[in-house]
Amino acid sequence: MKKQTTSYKAKKRTVNIFVHVLLAVLAVIWIFPIAWVVMISFRAEKGSYTSSFLPKSFTFDNYKKLFTDTTILNFPKMFMNTLIIAIFVCIISTIFVLAVSYCMSRLRFKMRKKYMNIAMILGLFPGFMSMIAVYYILKAIGLSEGSMVRVALIMVYSAGSGLGFYIAKGFFDTIPKALDEAAFLDGATKFQVFTKVTIPLSKPIIVYTVLTSFLGPWLDFIFAKVICRANADYYTVAIGLWRMLEKEYIDNWYTCFAAGAVCISIPIAILFIYMQRYYVEGLTGAVKG
Amino acid sequence: MSNEVAKPKMKKSKKTAFDTPYTVKNAIQKGGMTTKLSMLVMGFGNLAHKQIAKGIIFLAIEVAYLWFMIAQGIHCIAMLPSLGWLEQEEVWNEALGIYEYTAGHNSTIILLYGVASIFITIGFIIMWRGTLKSAYKVECLAREGKHINSFKDDIADLFDGNLHRSLMTLPILGIIVFTILPLVFMISMAFTNYSKETSSEAAHLVLFDWVGLKNFGTALSTDNSIGQNFWSVLGWTIVWAIFATFTNYILGMILAMVINRKETKAKGFWRFCFVLSVAVPQFVSLLIMRTMLQPEGAMNILLRNLGILEAGQSLPFFTKPIWARVTVIVINIWVGIPFTMLQTTGILKNIPAELYESAKVDGANAFVTFFKITLPYMLFVTTPYLITTFTGNINNFNIIYLLSGGGPTLKPGDTAGKTDLLVTWLYKLTVDKQYYNIGAVIGILTFVVLAIISLVTYRNTGSYKNEEEFQ
Numbered sequence: 227m228k229k230q231t232t233s234y235k236a237k238k239r240t241v242n243i244f245v246h247v248l249l250a251v252l253a254v255i256w257i258f259p260i261a262w263v264v265m266i267s268f269r270a271e272k273g274s275y276t277s278s279f280l281p282k283s284f285t286f287d288n289y290k291k292l293f294t295d296t297t298i299l300n301f302p303k304m305f306m307n308t309l310i311i312a313i314f315v316c317i318i319s320t321i322f323v324l325a326v327s328y329c330m331s332r333l334r335f336k337m338r339k340k341y342m343n344i345a346m347i348l349g350l351f352p353g354f355m356s357m358i359a360v361y362y363i364l365k366a367i368g369l370s371e372g373s374m375v376r377v378a379l380i381m382v383y384s385a386g387s388g389l390g391f392y393i394a395k396g397f398f399d400t401i402p403k404a405l406d407e408a409a410f411l412d413g414a415t416k417f418q419v420f421t422k423v424t425i426p427l428s429k430p431i432i433v434y435t436v437l438t439s440f441l442g443p444w445l446d447f448i449f450a451k452v453i454c455r456a457n458a459d460y461y462t463v464a465i466g467l468w469r470m471l472e473k474e475y476i477d478n479w480y481t482c483f484a485a486g487a488v489c490i491s492i493p494i495a496i497l498f499i500y501m502q503r504y505y506v507e508g509l510t511g512a513v514k515g
Numbered sequence: 516m517s518n519e520v521a522k523p524k525m526k527k528s529k530k531t532a533f534d535t536p537y538t539v540k541n542a543i544q545k546g547g548m549t550t551k552l553s554m555l556v557m558g559f560g561n562l563a564h565k566q567i568a569k570g571i572i573f574l575a576i577e578v579a580y581l582w583f584m585i586a587q588g589i590h591c592i593a594m595l596p597s598l599g600w601l602e603q604e605e606v607w608n609e610a611l612g613i614y615e616y617t618a619g620h621n622s623t624i625i626l627l628y629g630v631a632s633i634f635i636t637i638g639f640i641i642m643w644r645g646t647l648k649s650a651y652k653v654e655c656l657a658r659e660g661k662h663i664n665s666f667k668d669d670i671a672d673l674f675d676g677n678l679h680r681s682l683m684t685l686p687i688l689g690i691i692v693f694t695i696l697p698l699v700f701m702i703s704m705a706f707t708n709y710s711k712e713t714s715s716e717a718a719h720l721v722l723f724d725w726v727g728l729k730n731f732g733t734a735l736s737t738d739n740s741i742g743q744n745f746w747s748v749l750g751w752t753i754v755w756a757i758f759a760t761f762t763n764y765i766l767g768m769i770l771a772m773v774i775n776r777k778e779t780k781a782k783g784f785w786r787f788c789f790v791l792s793v794a795v796p797q798f799v800s801l802l803i804m805r806t807m808l809q810p811e812g813a814m815n816i817l818l819r820n821l822g823i824l825e826a827g828q829s830l831p832f833f834t835k836p837i838w839a840r841v842t843v844i845v846i847n848i849w850v851g852i853p854f855t856m857l858q859t860t861g862i863l864k865n866i867p868a869e870l871y872e873s874a875k876v877d878g879a880n881a882f883v884t885f886f887k888i889t890l891p892y893m894l895f896v897t898t899p900y901l902i903t904t905f906t907g908n909i910n911n912f913n914i915i916y917l918l919s920g921g922g923p924t925l926k927p928g929d930t931a932g933k934t935d936l937l938v939t940w941l942y943k944l945t946v947d948k949q950y951y952n953i954g955a956v957i958g959i960l961t962f963v964v965l966a967i968i969s970l971v972t973y974r975n976t977g978s979y980k981n982e983e984e985f986q
Contacts, residue, residue: 242778249773253788256849260795262813263803279817322689325682333679336533341683348694350965352910352938355958356697358945362627363697385693388686417674417681445796448912452946464798471802480806487799495794499787 260491267484273477288485299479301486303459304466307376311462312443314380319387319439320432327394328420332406345389357452364453375460378453383442397431398424437501441494463490539644542651547658553650557643560650564657568666573646580639588632595629598622598707599722622709622723630700634691705730705955711948720949730956741953744931744940749964751840752936756908759847764901766848767855768893769885771863774856786860789853797850801917804846808832833919836933843918843934850914858900859893866892902972906965915939937961 267288269281292301330338360382364370369378401424409419425432443450447464454460461469467490469475470483542550553560558573599620608615656663664672673681708730709723736742774785792800807813815829824830832842866889874884894901915921921935921943930948931940937957945954 238778245773245776245779249779249785252770253785256789256792256853259800259803259807260792262807263799276816279813279820322686326686329679329682335679338679341687346969347966348690348698350906350969351698351962352912352941352958354912354938355941355955355961356694356701358951359627359697359700360693362623362700363692366624366627366631381689382693385689388683388690389694415671415675416678420678420682445798447798448942464796467799467802471806483802487795487803491795491799494796495791498794499790 263484263487266481267488269481269484272481288481289489292482292485292489299466299470299475300458300461301463301466301482304461304463307460308443308462308464311376311379311383312440315383315443316436316440318380318384319442320435322384322387323391323394323435323439324425324428324432326388327391327398328424330391330395331398332403332420332424333416345391348389354448354452357449360449361452370453371457373460375454375457379443379450379460379462382449382453383446384439387439394428394431394435397428401427434501437497441497444490444494537648537652537655539647542647546647546651547654550647550651550654553647557646558650560654561646564653564663566653566663566666566669569649569669573642573649576639576642576646580635583635584632587628588635591625591628591632592636594620594625596725598724599625602722619721621721622707622719623721626703626707627700630703631696634696634699701955702959703955704951705959707952709951710953711950723952726952730952734953734956734960740926740928741930744929745957745960748931748935748937748940749960751934752909752964755840755844755911755936756905758844759851759908759911760901760905762844762848763851763855764904765890767852768859768863768889770852771856771860772885772889775860775863786856789856792849793853793857797913798917800850801846801914804849805833805918808842810834834923836923836925839919839923839934843915846918847911847914859897862893862896863889898972902969906969909936909961909965910938911936912938912942916942937964 265281268284268286269276270283270285270287271281296302329335330342361370364378364382368374369381405423405427406419409423414422443462445464447462447468450462450465451468454462454465463486467483467486470479470486476483543554546553549560549563556574557577558570560570561567561573562570599622601620603619604617605614606617653663706725706727707723708719708726710719733739733741734745737746770789773779774782779785809815810829810831814832815824818824818830819826819828831838833839870888870892871884874888879887915934915936916939919932919934921932921939923934924932930944930950935943938961941954941957941961944950944957
């Protein structure tokens with residue numbers, strides 16, 4: 227009897243060791259590309275392909291060049307462009323998403339179900355199928371040249387946000403309706419209920435919406451590329467990084483690309499890890515509802 | 516399309532919740548003089564019953580619309596059937612002594628303006644119906660001697676009973692202008708010969724014509740290179756979507772379970788390691804992966820340094836079709852597993868522990884419990900999530916475009932590479948090749964494939980049917 231328990235314990239221990247070793251190996255695989263890009267960003271040798279895997283010497287010059295060499299690829303300007311665009315997109319999108327989600331969750335009107343069906347159908351079209359048409363529309367209303375490109379990008383990023391109401395709607399659905407009814411009894415209008423009851427109770431989903439819409443312009447490069455075209459003055463960070471890997475730049479800018487990637491990734495990673503719990507909450511809510 | 520399916524349900528709900536006597540039909544049949552006149556002069560009924568501000572706004576809308584139609588709209592719509600015929604010409608200007616270009620017709624602009632004018636007209640018709648209903652309502656109320664809303668009341672109502680109107684107007688306007696209008700514009704391109712050059716035709720980049728369903732024939736038949744590409748790309752897209760969805764789903768779940776195990780130490784640390792990789796912007800990590808896996812990239816260098824590969828040798832990650840396909844699927848696993856892990860961790864904890872205990876008593880091993888208990892339970896709960904992931908994977912532009920760029924292309928004449936999905940091929944066809952019409956056809960076909968898959972499944976899930984149950 228005793229023998230059996232010890233062998234059972236031994237077996238359990240080997241399983242445990244195996245699991246931890248496996249996790250460690252997997253973690254290394256997952257961390258490896260990130261660690262590698264950090265390493266490259268400090269590499270002194272230029273060029274994209276070197277004959278040795280590990281850098282021979284380290285330097286801070288890549289970061290210096292990224293922020294000071296503004297003649298060819300003006301990274302600081304791209305950064306400012308993206309920041310300005312992101313702030314506006316964030317404000318407009320958040321208002322749109324919250325307004326639409328509240329309508330879908332709490333108000334009952336004739337078009338509601340139709341709107342939800344249409345939103346789902348529109349979601350099935352490949353997003354950038356209409357990209358070229360969007361460019362023509364922007365051109366037709368005079369937003370495709372000069373500083374209006376920024377306005378164009380803001381509009382393009384925020385205009386469709388009314389379609390992404392699922393997660394916030396799922397959240398609003400979980401707020402008890404009794405609270406609304408109590409407010410109605412006190413004579414509140416629906417708008418007052420929205421601003422004074424629902425919004426104050428929705429901090430997690432507001433944080434989530436603000437952060438996701440703020441991140442959008444930093445991550446997209448497809449729309450930005452089509453709308454900016456050759457207007458290098460209005461490039462966003464994503465196009466800039468993308469261009470650094472193009473044939474004519476890669477030899478000189480590869481290590482700077484790594485530095486830029488690190489600079490952009492750190493704040494985004496912090497934001498992402500911070501909002502991770504809202505992300506999970508929102509999704510499990512959506513699955514449940 | 517959805518309306519047809521949804522109609523039986525809509526009719527039922529209409530009768531109960533949103534039934535009102537103030538319909539357009541009633542207004543036309545039973546409306547009095549003022550209502551009848553409102554059909555011609557919008558807002559007349561409101562003006563006659565002292566809703567001055569409202570009446571003036573309605574009238575202003577009508578005037579603006581008529582002005583637009585006379586100045587632009589009628590011309591724009593009239594040009595739609597022909598899409599223009601006037602070619603740009605060089606004309607010798609005697610006075611200046613130079614060649615000048617006369618403005619020819621530009622079919623793209625004509626098509627866009629025509630579609631936009633039709634949108635404006637549809638919007639006007641909707642508003643016309645609204646004003647008619649409003650006129651009829653105010654007439655009825657006046658006849659019955661009930662209270663007629665003043666302008667102030669109407670404004671107040673926009674923040675209460677009609678709150679959805681004030682909250683939804685701007686978002687819907689944004690969606691119409693930047694999503695629906697461009698979509699209709701692109702869809703209509705599928706029926707034209709707007710294309711740089713295909714094997715059989717000359718270029719039609721400035722002036723083009725309607726050609727009916729011809730492009731669909733080109734894309735679906737197998738006797739030309741576009742059609743052959745289409746079927747192979749479609750096949751790979753579906754294979755990719757299945758692999759990408761289910762490898763991530765199952766492996767991510769297993770990872771979540773391994774981390775969740777009671778005996779696993781430092782759960783938070785392991786989770787953090789995996790989350791870190793998704794916290795980095797996707798285009799950054801994918802571009803890094805791409806450079807690492809090039810023939811002279813870090814991966815091959817590492818293998819050479821370790822002595823696994825001989826000098827000068829390299830693994831063909833993106834240069835051989837099978838290698839490229841496996842590579843993108845494997846990298847997709849790298850990208851996707853942390854997401855699945857995050858999302859399934861919570862749900863996995865909800866599986867009743869009794870199920871596992873009784874399975875243990877029956878002597879089931881880990882495999883049996885996974886396939887007989889965990890997987891069925893998870894499938895039951897996460898079907899909607901799986902459907903969205905599946906459609907998301909069919910439209911997964913980033914991974915393919917940033918990693919392999921759709922390559923490798925085997926035959927020089929092919930427009931699609933071996934890892935191209937329908938979406939990346941669509942992008943190449945429109946942006947690189949300027950085959951706008953074929954691109955639009957591919958977009959529509961992608962939509963059809965997705966619609967069939969998801970509408971059928973989604974409408975059968977509990978979350979759509981029993982939406983109200985959780986409130």
